[in-house]
Amino acid sequence: MTVSVGDDIPEWRMESVQPERMRTMAAILRDPNPVHWDKAVVDEMGHGARTVNQGPLGLSYMVNMLHEWMGPTCIRRIVMRFPQFVMSGDRVIAMGKVTAIRSEAGVQLADCDIWLEREGSDPPLEGFATVSVTD
Amino acid sequence: MTLKPAPSKESIRAIVGHRFPGGKYTIEHWENFLLTECTGADPLPDGLAHPVALFHVPILGARTSIGEMFALGQAEADNSIHIESYDWEFFQPLKEQVEYDITAEITEADRRTEDGKTFDRIQFQFDLADPAGVHTARTTITWQYKRSSL
Numbered sequence: 001m002t003v004s005v006g007d008d009i010p011e012w013r014m015e016s017v018q019p020e021r022m023r024t025m026a027a028i029l030r031d032p033n034p035v036h037w038d039k040a041v042v043d044e045m046g047h048g049a050r051t052v053n054q055g056p057l058g059l060s061y062m063v064n065m066l067h068e069w070m071g072p073t074c075i076r077r078i079v080m081r082f083p084q085f086v087m088s089g090d091r092v093i094a095m096g097k098v099t100a101i102r103s104e105a106g107v108q109l110a111d112c113d114i115w116l117e118r119e120g121s122d123p124p125l126e127g128f129a130t131v132s133v134t135d
Numbered sequence: 136m137t138l139k140p141a142p143s144k145e146s147i148r149a150i151v152g153h154r155f156p157g158g159k160y161t162i163e164h165w166e167n168f169l170l171t172e173c174t175g176a177d178p179l180p181d182g183l184a185h186p187v188a189l190f191h192v193p194i195l196g197a198r199t200s201i202g203e204m205f206a207l208g209q210a211e212a213d214n215s216i217h218i219e220s221y222d223w224e225f226f227q228p229l230k231e232q233v234e235y236d237i238t239a240e241i242t243e244a245d246r247r248t249e250d251g252k253t254f255d256r257i258q259f260q261f262d263l264a265d266p267a268g269v270h271t272a273r274t275t276i277t278w279q280y281k282r283s284s285l
Contacts, residue, residue: 014175021173028170029191032202035214045214055218056190060174063186072179073228075186082218127220 001070003110003133009096012065019051019088029054039088053086058125062114065094070131076109077130084124086116093117096129108134141282142209144246147255150207155239160196162188162231184229189274190221192229193261196237207241208257208280215281219256222275227265235263235271242275246282253285 019039026036034041035052043049059080066075086092096114103109110133116125162184171178171185179185194201202213210216229235243258256279263271 021175024169025173028166028173030195030200030202032205032213033216041214055221056187057173059190059221059223060176060185060187064174064176067176067179072183075223075225077222077224078186079220079222081220 001133003098003101003108005098005101007098009065009069009098009112009114012061012068012094014061014090014092014094017053017057017086017088017090017092021057022051022053022088025054025057029056042087047085047087050088053088053090055080055082058082058086058092058116061092061094061116062096062125062127062129065096065114066112066129066131070110070133074131074133075129076132078114078127079129080114080125080127082125084121086118086124090118092124099128101133107132138211138215138283139209141211141253141284142255147208147244147246147257149244150241150257151244153207153241156198157236157238158196158198159234159236160192161234162192162229164231167231182231184231186223186225186229188229189223189225189263189272192235193237193239193263193272193274196235196263197239197261199239204259204276204278208244208255208278210280211283215283217254217279217281219277219279220275221277222273224273225271226273227269227271229263229272234266236266236268237264238262243277253282255280255282 100111115123
């Protein structure tokens with residue numbers, strides 16, 4: 001596959017962020033933060049009776065997008081910022097665009113801007129990734 | 136929820152250089168399966184672990200926990216932490232059934248005020264090496280600890 005600066009990465013969709021997955025994740029992570037499993041706490045914080053998706057789960061949607069694009073060992077680096085919460089029930093779409101192509105130790109790398117899109121809000125996650133495009 | 140009082144700026148700065156005990160961690164198949172399912176993806180081939188494992192594997196492998204990381208920063212409550220960023224670097228893919236050696240320390244800690252809100256910004260760095268000593272991955276976690284009383 002030929003990759004060029006300006007290319008859009010094929011998007012990856014999470015049609016509805018599931019609270020059950022947050023609970024499983026909280027157990028595996030041993031995460032004591034109740035915002036991921038107790039909607040009453042989130043309601044008290046003014047965000048409605050929903051739960052807040054773990055940051056790593058939102059990041060994983062970016063990973064899934066990159067894997068579907070360039071394969072399961074393509075990721076070299078991901079840097080992600082989290083300006084807004086992703087909530088249970090949200091429909092989110094992982095998106096990205098190639099910003100540079102370069103070569104390092106004989107491997108062709110693509111630098112990409114990546115972000116999570118949600119209708120009616122600014123991107124809740126945004127950052128960049130470096131991906132091998134020669135795998 | 137009762138909030139704990141804000142710590143002094145000096146006590147936050149003093150945690151820079153704190154090293155966690157470190158240790159070993161092996162990603163089990165069941166763990167990788169459940170993690171991958173949580174992401175909405177299908178299991179990866181060839182014993183590859185989903186990269187999302189680079190969050191909890193370093194923390195637990197370094198013999199710490201999210202709870203201890205909250206406590207080291209003297210969080211006012213368990214729901215008072217905001218993620219600033221995660222920086223994940225993969226030098227090799229993560230795999231199931233490989234015993235990783237993990238080292239970790241606090242690399243930055245300081246008080247900041249932005250948009251009229253005060254918080255402590257704390258950065259944790261974790262490194263993973265495979266049994267041959269090959270540097271496999273590095274993760275840098277930057278969290279903001281809200282200080283509502285300041």
